[in-house]
Amino acid sequence: MRKAVAFTGPSNSGKTTLIEKIAKKLIKDYEIAIVKNDPGDKAKFDVEGKDSYKFYQTGAEVVVTSPTRTTYFSHRKKQIKEIADMIGEFDFLLVEGLKTLPLPRIAIFRGDVDESYFPYIKAVAVDDSVDKSKIPQNIDILDLNNVDEVIEWIFKNAEEI
Numbered sequence: 001m002r003k004a005v006a007f008t009g010p011s012n013s014g015k016t017t018l019i020e021k022i023a024k025k026l027i028k029d030y031e032i033a034i035v036k037n038d039p040g041d042k043a044k045f046d047v048e049g050k051d052s053y054k055f056y057q058t059g060a061e062v063v064v065t066s067p068t069r070t071t072y073f074s075h076r077k078k079q080i081k082e083i084a085d086m087i088g089e090f091d092f093l094l095v096e097g098l099k100t101l102p103l104p105r106i107a108i109f110r111g112d113v114d115e116s117y118f119p120y121i122k123a124v125a126v127d128d129s130v131d132k133s134k135i136p137q138n139i140d141i142l143d144l145n146n147v148d149e150v151i152e153w154i155f156k157n158a159e160e161i
Contacts, residue, residue: 008106022150032091106121106122123157
């Protein structure tokens with residue numbers, strides 16, 4: 001089984017925290033993979049002066065492997081299918097961001113509801129700070145603080161990729 005679901009929402013809404021809680025719970029029984037979008041290209045994964053940094057600076061595709069991990073540094077933008085194929089075996093792929101990627105998507109809101117997300121989502125995960133009457137009836141409403149409820153939605157709605 002290789003199923004995927006995506007999470008989206010404004011900055012500091014709780015996307016990472018929710019994904020982390022879901023992954024920690026599911027990892028006991030399933031192979032979990034996570035893809036995080038970095039729209040600002042701010043994430044740094046290497047240290048200037050190290051061999052892998054020098055290799056990456058040549059423009060080459062670089063793989064660093066050790067007894068406990070494999071890291072792939074690429075200069076090419078990858079589509080989600082390519083990323084899934086690189087990962088190989090997993091049961092659930094949790095994607096943070098990539099708002100327009102056509103996957104079942106949960107938006108996370110606290111306080112204000114951003115209606116610009118509505119065309120891209122099937123569900124919202126919210127807490128009591130959100131006015132639920134602002135959410136269209138065709139969008140499922142999940143309790144942001146009930147990880148089991150969110151996981152149940154994922155089991156029912158995640159798509160095979």
